[in-house]
Amino acid sequence: MDVLVAAPLYGTFTYAWPFSDDPIVGQRVIVPWGRQKRVGLIHGLRAVVDGDTGSDYDLKAVERILDEGRLLSAQWRQLIEFAARYYHHPLGTVALESLPKALRVLNAKSEEPVMVEKARAHADRLAEHVHSEHDSPPMNEAPALNPAQSAAVAALVDARGFDPYLLYGVTGSGKTEVYLHAIAQRLRRGEQVLVLLPEINLTPPAMALYQKRLTGHRVVVMHSNLPELARTKAWFEVASGKADVLIGTRLGVLTPMPRLGFVVVDEEHDPSYKQQDGMRYQARDLALMLAKQRNCPVVLGSATPSLESWLKSEQSAYKRLDLTQRAVPGASLPTVELVNTANFPPKEGLSEPVIQALRENLDAGRQAIVFLNRRGYAPQLVCNACGWVANCEHCSAHMVWHKRDMSLRCHHCGAGQRVPQACVCCGNQDLSGFGRGTQRVEEVLEGLFPSARVLRLDADSTRNKGQMEDLLEKAHAGEVDILVGTQMISKGHDFANIGLVVALNVDASLYSHAYRAPERLFAQLMQVAGRAGRRAGSARMLVQTRYPQHPLFSALMAHDYVRFADSEMQGRREARMPPFSYQATLRADHRHLGNCIEFLRNAKAFGEAICAAEGTVFLCDPVPLSVVRVGGIERAQMLVESESRPSLHAFLNEWMNWLTAQKGAVKWFLEVDPVEL
Ligand SMILES: Nc1ncnc2c1ncn2[C@@H]1O[C@H](COP(=O)(O)OP(=O)(O)OP(=O)(O)O)[C@@H](O)[C@H]1O
Numbered sequence: 001m002d003v004l005v006a007a008p009l010y011g012t013f014t015y016a017w018p019f020s021d022d023p024i025v026g027q028r029v030i031v032p033w034g035r036q037k038r039v040g041l042i043h044g045l046r047a048v049v050d051g052d053t054g055s056d057y058d059l060k061a062v063e064r065i066l067d068e069g070r071l072l073s074a075q076w077r078q079l080i081e082f083a084a085r086y087y088h089h090p091l092g093t094v095a096l097e098s099l100p101k102a103l104r105v106l107n108a109k110s111e112e113p114v115m116v117e118k119a120r121a122h123a124d125r126l127a128e129h130v131h132s133e134h135d136s137p138p139m140n141e142a143p144a145l146n147p148a149q150s151a152a153v154a155a156l157v158d159a160r161g162f163d164p165y166l167l168y169g170v171t172g173s174g175k176t177e178v179y180l181h182a183i184a185q186r187l188r189r190g191e192q193v194l195v196l197l198p199e200i201n202l203t204p205p206a207m208a209l210y211q212k213r214l215t216g217h218r219v220v221v222m223h224s225n226l227p228e229l230a231r232t233k234a235w236f237e238v239a240s241g242k243a244d245v246l247i248g249t250r251l252g253v254l255t256p257m258p259r260l261g262f263v264v265v266d267e268e269h270d271p272s273y274k275q276q277d278g279m280r281y282q283a284r285d286l287a288l289m290l291a292k293q294r295n296c297p298v299v300l301g302s303a304t305p306s307l308e309s310w311l312k313s314e315q316s317a318y319k320r321l322d323l324t325q326r327a328v329p330g331a332s333l334p335t336v337e338l339v340n341t342a343n344f345p346p347k348e349g350l351s352e353p354v355i356q357a358l359r360e361n362l363d364a365g366r367q368a369i370v371f372l373n374r375r376g377y378a379p380q381l382v383c384n385a386c387g388w389v390a391n392c393e394h395c396s397a398h399m400v401w402h403k404r405d406m407s408l409r410c411h412h413c414g415a416g417q418r419v420p421q422a423c424v425c426c427g428n429q430d431l432s433g434f435g436r437g438t439q440r441v442e443e444v445l446e447g448l449f450p451s452a453r454v455l456r457l458d459a460d461s462t463r464n465k466g467q468m469e470d471l472l473e474k475a476h477a478g479e480v481d482i483l484v485g486t487q488m489i490s491k492g493h494d495f496a497n498i499g500l501v502v503a504l505n506v507d508a509s510l511y512s513h514a515y516r517a518p519e520r521l522f523a524q525l526m527q528v529a530g531r532a533g534r535r536a537g538s539a540r541m542l543v544q545t546r547y548p549q550h551p552l553f554s555a556l557m558a559h560d561y562v563r564f565a566d567s568e569m570q571g572r573r574e575a576r577m578p579p580f581s582y583q584a585t586l587r588a589d590h591r592h593l594g595n596c597i598e599f600l601r602n603a604k605a606f607g608e609a610i611c612a613a614e615g616t617v618f619l620c621d622p623v624p625l626s627v628v629r630v631g632g633i634e635r636a637q638m639l640v641e642s643e644s645r646p647s648l649h650a651f652l653n654e655w656m657n658w659l660t661a662q663k664g665a666v667k668w669f670l671e672v673d674p675v676e677l
Pocket residue numbers: 143144145146149169170171172173174175176177302303327328329491492493494530531534
């Protein structure tokens with residue numbers, strides 16, 4: 001019998017079956033694995049004929065059966081198989097790592113953790129799902145839809161079979177309301193619904209809203225920060241078909257949903273849908289594949305769609321649903337103003353017009369957002385005498401100064417240390433921070449507006465359990481006057497009283513060499529602008545920049561996504577960049593960069609031999625990553641491109657055969673559709 005095991009090896013492993021009950025594909029078992037035991041998943045059955053091969057006698061036997069019946073359906077395996085194939089990742093790893101930990105990791109005594117039985121029993125106890133066309137769930141407190149929303153809902157309710165939609169709705173246009181109405185109707189047909197959100201911090205408000213509206217239905221949430229038991233319970237509820245709606249971050253897409261009938265991907269443009277380690281999948285893309293396999297409609301929603309999705313809608317592969325107005329009567333998009341820092345040099349990061357606007361906004365009793373995408377106090381700690389800069393010992397990066405806990409921290413490898421009393425080079429005690437992060441801006445704001453309640457929301461202030469919910473609740477309850485934060489506060493949240501948004505530090509991304517940087521910056525600025533003016537009353541956004549003439553800003557000031565997308569698309573088309581070409585990168589990691597480069601050169605030479613005849617796939621030269629060393633390991637990569645997706649994958653298949661055969665100390669991995677280059 002063929003068993004999948006989580007191991008960085010391609011293929012299945014064959015074991016003997018010593019039990020009288022028949023094995024079932026999709027059942028979990030315990031198998032011996034070297035000197036250990038591991039959870040395996042039965043993937044295929046094959047009859048071993050007596051004396052068939054000489055190796056039969058050393059075929060190890062399955063030790064225990066973990067599930068009474070089939071745990072994982074053929075439908076689920078179909079998606080997992082697609083993902084493994086498409087991302088060229090070992091199937092066993094993909095399959096097992098998509099499960100909650102309790103279902104794939106044995107306890108210290110090599111037994112299944114008790115948690116699994118608890119979670120399973122919990123789901124068993126839940127009432128069997130019943131539905132009827134007549135028991136319309138009461139949509140409590142739902143506002144009456146406007147005509148554009150109604151049209152969108154009608155399309156999504158009527159959709160049958162695989163049918164992708166792009167819900168292009170400006171910020172605050174009531175996309176959530178469209179999802180809710182469509183979902184309520186689809187639930188009446190007994191369908192299960194998957195709702196993907198890009199970030200954990202968006203799940204608590206979504207959960208509260210969905211539960212309130214969809215009374216009588218079971219709504220569960222799944223993300224990587226859930227306690228293990230809660231996640232395992234949620235998994236069984238969804239996989240048994242007892243839960244009706246799954247609200248999840250990207251890992252939600254890999255959860256089995258037997259009654260799946262509708263898929264929603266909110267904020268589809270968001271880079272967080274891309275997994276950045278292990279199998280580097282794009283959850284939005286997998287959600288589309290899922291909908292295709294399950295033959296059901298899927299809606300991608302955004303005010304700033306990814307160029308990939310926008311192109312599909314232009315080619316009519318996705319049907320577009322437009323919401324062009326804000327939903328709340330009297331609400332309007334903020335006016336966007338640029339503050340030229342050449343004319344208004346910032347003091348401590350804030351220019352005079354910004355300070356003035358903050359003051360007026362406070363006086364008007366409204367909340368403000370100050371957005372900058374850099375956490376910590378200062379990105380560098382410098383000696384004012386000799387110019388020494390605190391660098392990470394393990395990475396080619398500066399240490400970030402975190403003033404609250406007097407530490408220096410590396411944002412690449414996580415290394416931390418106390419701030420030195422004096423320069424380690426010359427002994428001078430005059431050290432200062434260069435540049436500013438959210439903590440420093442928070443401090444500056446507290447100094448400027450002593451009576452204002454300033455609150456910081458970033459990865460550091462929300463590290464402890466429940467902290468993020470508490471802070472967001474405060475912001476929603478109006479117990480905060482100025483919110484300082486990273487992209488965490490910039491998207492999705494429906495704040496009621498934001499009268500002003502200030503964007504700082506945007507210039508670096510304006511002229512970044514990364515080809516997706518403008519797309520990302522534009523989306524970020526549109527999204528954070530979108531937090532303002534969501535109820536009646538006017539609102540402003542101020543962007544501090546040295547380059548006010550940049551074309552990105554004129555589109556931003558006009559809230560004109562389409563103009564921006566058109567011009568960006570034009571550039572990509574001319575340069576044959578995605579979405580007009582398909583890419584993969586091969587990364588190599590080793591203590592010495594030279595070894596990485598040599599490995600990649602060999603891979604390139606072999607790759608060129610494969611594709612020489614065809615000429616449809618192009619291999620670029622290996623290059624070191626911009627942050628070359630992280631945690632003592634040096635990294636390099638090479639890009640592979642093709643204008644044809646099938647050609648690229650045909651090439652990658654062959655290339656993988658060579659790569660997997662390589663022995664040596666260089667660690668490598670392949671990334672398909674990379675976002676960071
Ligand atoms: N038809 C309606 N009438 C009145 N208010 C509405 C209506 N539809 C939605 N709203 C309200 O409009 C606000 C914004 O809606 P929602 O959060 O769904 O916007 P969104 O399109 O998801 O925006 P974003 O892209 O910025 O996240 C919410 O407070 C919502 O309750």
